[in-house]
Amino acid sequence: MSEVVRFEVEGGIGTIRMDRPPMNALNFEVQDGLAAAANEATVRKDVSAVIVYGGEKVFAAGADIKEMQTMSYTDMVDRSAALQAAFTAIARIPKPTVAAVTGYALGGGCELALACDFRVAGENATFGQPEVLLGVIPGAGGTQRLSRLIGPARAKDIIFTGRFVPAEEALRIGLVDEVVAPEEVYAAARRRVERYVGGPAYAIRAAKEAIDRGLEVDLDTGLEIERMQFAGVFATRDRDIGMASFVELGPGKAQFEGR
DSSP: OOEEEEEEETTTTEEEOOOOTTTTOBBBHHHHHHHHHHHHHHHHHTTTTTEEOOSSSSSSHHHHHHHTTTTTHHHHHHHHEEEHHHHHHHOOOSSSSEEEEEEEETHHHHHHHSSEEEEEEETOOOOEEGGGGGOOOOOSSHHHHHHHOOHHHHHHHHHHHOOEEEHHHHHHHTOOOEEGGGGGGHHHHHHHHTTTTSOOOOHHHHHOOOOOOOSSSOHHHHHHHHHHHHHHHGGGGHHHHHHHHHHHOOTTOOOOOOO
């Protein structure tokens, strides 16, 4: 694991912690560290949910512009694939994920938050896709994930202008799911996902896959994805446990095994 990205596990919840002061600029090392942490979170059986966190002061203020400034077209052709792959690895973690955002989440930082299932923001949080102010566009999912989350018109406004979005507006337009005091961000993120610890891991995984993949295709194809995932979970031990518990004890009392 990279020195600037750590993966820690406590109580069934994994935390991907960025630590590159002062602004957690997403240089190549951070990008590669995020991909490695996402892969570890994916395979570890003791992890039921994941928090992506930049610390108490800032989530991530964007890409490392000094690192990118000297890159040629062909350099970026080669690197952009790894950049998108790192964020896609976060998005494809087959477990519930939440971005715990304090301070700035700009450019790549905003795109990293968008790659999570949920976003908890501090009252001091600021979001944005200011790439146009540098003469470029978002390159790590901003044009795609932001428009899917808040709608194309609002996404175009944010991306075309490069303006900053405060936490209150982000909550109103659906960019974030919860706003709390800055010092409460990480605790609120844990509360949001701790309900999944000890849950039916493969059913949650199937539901996430059906939703995320379904958003990428037409309705008929999405329904087929759902049908296949629905049938697939009948092969799990948790399905046996859940249905037997419901019949015998009523809803909400099953003790799942995560298999």
